[in-house]
Amino acid sequence: MSIRPERVGGYAALRDYAVTGDGRSIALIGRDGTVDWLAWPDLDSPTLFAALLDPARGGRFLLQPEGAYTAARRYLPGTNVLETTFTTAGGTVRVTDALTLPDSHSLAPGRELVRRVEGLAGSVPIRWSVQPRFGYGAGAPHVALRAGVPVATRGPDAVGVCAWNAGRPQCTADSVTARFHAESGTRALIALPYAYQEPLVLPLRGDCEARLDHTITTWREWADNRTYAGPWCEEVLRSSLALKLLVFAPSGAVAAAGTCSLPEELGGERNWDYRFSWVRDSAFTLDAFLKLGCAPEAAGYFWWLMHASQLTHPRLRVLYRLDGGTRAPERALPLSGYRGSAPVRVGNAAAGQLQLDTYGELLQTAWLYTNAGRRLDADIARRLAETADFICTLWHQPDAGIWEVRSGPEHFTQSKMMCRITLDRALDLAERQLIPDRHQARWRRERQAVAEFVDDRCFSPRLNSYVRSADSDDLDAGLLLGLLHGYRPSGDPRMRGTVAAIQRALQDGPYVNRYLGSDGLAGGEGAFLACSFWLAEALARCGHVDDAVHLMDELIALANDVGLYSEEIDPTTGDYLGNLPQGLTHLALISAACAIGEATR
Incomplete structure (x- = not known):
C-alpha cells in the first residue's frame, strides 16, 4: 500500500x-x-x-x-x-x-x-x-x-x-x-x-x-536453505532474515537489537543500549537456528557463547560485547533522544548485575546443542559441570531477575526456576556421560531444595499461580518461561494456573505486559511483544491450540509493513516502542510458530 x-x-x-x-x-x-x-x-x-x-x-x-x-x-x-x-x-x-x-x-x-x-x-x-x-x-x-x-x-x-x-x-x-x-x-x-x-x-x-x-x-x-515448513511460513522466514541481520559475522554473536536508546515510553527514561549479546536469549537463539536449519549459525553462536563465558567462568555476565568482551560502561550522550526521550544511553550497566536465570539458559543451550547430535569438548564439559556446582551455592542469593530491575535484588521466581533447570540439564548431561558426573548427589539435593523454595514461597494459592518473587502477590509474564523451558510439564496444574493468571492480569487482547510491581524506575512502558508470543506458545503447549492460533494471528497482524517488530507496542496507539529490530521478539515468534505447528500435528 x-x-x-x-x-x-x-x-x-x-x-x-x-x-x-x-x-x-x-x-x-x-x-x-x-x-x-x-x-x-x-x-x-x-x-x-x-x-x-x-x-x-x-x-x-x-x-x-x-x-x-x-x-x-x-x-x-x-x-x-x-x-x-x-x-x-x-x-x-x-x-x-x-x-x-x-x-x-x-x-x-x-x-x-x-x-x-x-x-x-x-x-x-x-x-x-x-x-x-x-x-x-x-x-x-x-x-x-x-x-x-x-x-x-x-x-x-x-x-x-x-x-x-x-x-x-x-x-x-x-x-x-x-x-x-x-x-x-x-x-x-x-x-x-x-x-x-x-x-x-x-x-x-x-x-x-x-x-x-x-x-x-x-x-x-x-x-x-531454511527448512521451516509449518504455519505462518512467510512470517517465520522474515523473522529468520531479521535475526540473521543481528548475527555478528566475525564472532557468531547475536545482538539483542540493532539500535540503542529507543524509548520504552515516549519522553521516559527507559532508554537502553541493546547492541550486546544477552545470555538470557541464548536458548531461544540456538533452538531457532536448529529448527530453521541454520547449522553454521548454530555452531558459530554456541562456540562464541562458550568462549565468552569462559572469560568470566564460573560467573556469567548478563551480557557480553559482540567480540566476547565484558566491559559495557553506561554513559549518556548529548543528544535530544527519540522524540525528546532522554537520556540517550550507550553501554549498559546491567552487565554488572547478578541474574541467576542466565545459568539455566547456558545449560539449556548446551543441552539443546547435544540433543541435536553435537558433542562437547572436554574443557566445555568440565566448565558446565563446574557451573552446576557453582549454582548449588549461588541460587540462595537474590538477583536482578530477567528484567534487570534497578530497584535492588529480590528472590525472583523465574530466576529460581532457571536454577533448577540448570541442575536438571546438568544431571541429564552427566547421565549421558557428556559432562563429568562427580557431584550428581549434590546436584540432586540442591535441585530438590530449589523446587521446595519455589513451591513453598513463590506460589500463591489465592491466585493459583506462581508469583513474581518470593512471598509476593505480583505476577510476571517471565514465569511463562518456566513452562517453555521445562521447569514443570505443560500438564502440571500449577503451571496451567499460572498461564491462566497471566491471561487475567497481564493480557489485554494481543498485548501482554511484563509484570505488575515496581522496578525502581519512573514512568511506564508498552506491552512487551515477546511476552505475547510466549503466551501463544504456552497456550499451545497446554492444549489450548485454538486460543494459541487466534492470539498468534493477532500478533502477526501487529508487524509493520515489511514484517519487522520492535521490543514493545503502545496498546493505545499501536506505536512501536523500544529498540528494533528486536531479536527476542522475532525469536519468540519463531518459537511460538514451531510449537503451534507441533501441537496441531
Whole structure:
C-alpha cells in the first residue's frame, strides 16, 4: 500500500523503519527514504547517522522526490534488500537499498551502502543529501574532494560519496547534496564506501552494481536453505532474515537489537543500549537456528557463547560485547533522544548485575546443542559441570531477575526456576556421560531444595499461580518461561494456573505486559511483544491450540509493513516502542510458530 510518509519534529514513527545489513552492521531506513541510523564499522560502533535519536545533530542520508509523493515498500523476496517505490504526480521511481556483501571479483571497501534509483514512469525530481556525523554526532566532519569524489573524514573514519547519473554533488563544509530528474528507463546509483584506520577504496560503478546484485543473490540462497515448513511460513522466514541481520559475522554473536536508546515510553527514561549479546536469549537463539536449519549459525553462536563465558567462568555476565568482551560502561550522550526521550544511553550497566536465570539458559543451550547430535569438548564439559556446582551455592542469593530491575535484588521466581533447570540439564548431561558426573548427589539435593523454595514461597494459592518473587502477590509474564523451558510439564496444574493468571492480569487482547510491581524506575512502558508470543506458545503447549492460533494471528497482524517488530507496542496507539529490530521478539515468534505447528500435528 502506498501512503504519504509523515514526520513529527523531524522524527519518523518507529513503525516506519525498515532495516538492511551485511553481517557487520545495520542501517535503518524510513518510509520516506531517509537513512536515519547507521553505525560503522560495526553494529556496536559509534554512528555515522543517528538522526533517529537527534534530527538536528545526528546526521542522515536523505533521498526522496521533491514535492508531494506516496511510498510503498517491500523486501525483495528472500532478502534483506529493501525496495521503495515513490509515486508522484509526474511519475514513479524505485529505490533499492542494501549494505552490500563483498564478492570475489573486485576490491571492495571495508563497508558500503548502495542506493540504486530507477525511473519507472514519467519524470520525478529527486533530491538527496548525505550529512555524515561521526561518533554519535560528536562533531562535524571535514568534506573535501578526493580524485573528484566528495570524502568526509573525522579522525580515523572516512566515507566517500560516489554518485553516477544522480546529479552533480555539491559539497558544503559538512555535507554533500545534489538534485536530478529520474526519467523513465534511467538508472542512477549512489554509493557510500567507508574505511576505518585504512585507505578508503573508491569503487567503480560497475563493481557497486555487481555487489548489489551479488548481495541479492546471496540473501536468496540463504533463505532458500531454511527448512521451516509449518504455519505462518512467510512470517517465520522474515523473522529468520531479521535475526540473521543481528548475527555478528566475525564472532557468531547475536545482538539483542540493532539500535540503542529507543524509548520504552515516549519522553521516559527507559532508554537502553541493546547492541550486546544477552545470555538470557541464548536458548531461544540456538533452538531457532536448529529448527530453521541454520547449522553454521548454530555452531558459530554456541562456540562464541562458550568462549565468552569462559572469560568470566564460573560467573556469567548478563551480557557480553559482540567480540566476547565484558566491559559495557553506561554513559549518556548529548543528544535530544527519540522524540525528546532522554537520556540517550550507550553501554549498559546491567552487565554488572547478578541474574541467576542466565545459568539455566547456558545449560539449556548446551543441552539443546547435544540433543541435536553435537558433542562437547572436554574443557566445555568440565566448565558446565563446574557451573552446576557453582549454582548449588549461588541460587540462595537474590538477583536482578530477567528484567534487570534497578530497584535492588529480590528472590525472583523465574530466576529460581532457571536454577533448577540448570541442575536438571546438568544431571541429564552427566547421565549421558557428556559432562563429568562427580557431584550428581549434590546436584540432586540442591535441585530438590530449589523446587521446595519455589513451591513453598513463590506460589500463591489465592491466585493459583506462581508469583513474581518470593512471598509476593505480583505476577510476571517471565514465569511463562518456566513452562517453555521445562521447569514443570505443560500438564502440571500449577503451571496451567499460572498461564491462566497471566491471561487475567497481564493480557489485554494481543498485548501482554511484563509484570505488575515496581522496578525502581519512573514512568511506564508498552506491552512487551515477546511476552505475547510466549503466551501463544504456552497456550499451545497446554492444549489450548485454538486460543494459541487466534492470539498468534493477532500478533502477526501487529508487524509493520515489511514484517519487522520492535521490543514493545503502545496498546493505545499501536506505536512501536523500544529498540528494533528486536531479536527476542522475532525469536519468540519463531518459537511460538514451531510449537503451534507441533501441537496441531
